[in-house]
Amino acid sequence: MSGVHTRKASVRCKACGRSHRPVEAHMKKRTARLVAASIAVVLVALGAHALSAQPAAFKRTVLRKADLSTPGREVVQALVEIPGGVRPGKHTHPGEEIGYVLDGTLVVWVEGRPAVTVKAGDSFFVEAGRPHETTNEGTTVAKILATYMVEKGKPLATPLPY
Template sequence: MNAAPSVGAVVAALMLVVGGGSPLPAQPRPAGSTRTDLQRHDLSVPGREVFQARVDFAPGAFFPSHTHPGEEIIYVLEGSLEYEVNGKPVRVKAGDVLFVPYGAVHSARNVGEGSAAELATYVLEKGKPLTVFVK
């Protein structure tokens, strides 16, 4: 009997199959989080692109308040995360989804005991930085 592949193995395979498009420029990342760029493509809507990445959070990691120049669609792959979106807390766990509207100020924290990960899909304005930190 074969075991099901791990989420990491599936993501790695997807990267090989759909890794088209160049990654967005690297930006400094808060400690405890990593981003693995999966795919980036122009959309049929002029001036817009889609970008998809896996974001991993170490136990206790916090990603501070920020915005994006577009929408973010989140699917939680593992663990438990708490987001604050426009001042409202939202707690999600593996298998849950979350929509972050264009320009919404939000942050994320791993509130579980182990690692956490999300599949983040962004519909963005082309040529703008992915993340703008808010003080």
């Protein structure tokens, strides 16, 4: 009888109480569950890796604040640390910013001007309310001594959409 396929008879299954070919039905369910669980484990592992691979956010530490002689204005000096590969995002300030690069290399883009690369020892200037962004395309932490002459009581930075 080679080449002739015979159909296996259905029997009442002891595991679920239904009539079917006993081994095949449960194997399909078990295989489907195993595949689904494997996919879930892989997705969780990939998600955890992606999260751990993301660079840390930039950090702005205020070092000093003082009132300016102009009413309603203050000066804020801060240490800004931008890890390698981080793009903090386009934003504005309610006043002028002067940045002095202490460590690393950065790309500074200010709306209306071409992007420039600055390195340790260089400085840059951003006018009040002018959209800009500072990106660390390197692999090490870049540090900026930033001085802001801003309107008192307003947030130091306002994020902008891309």
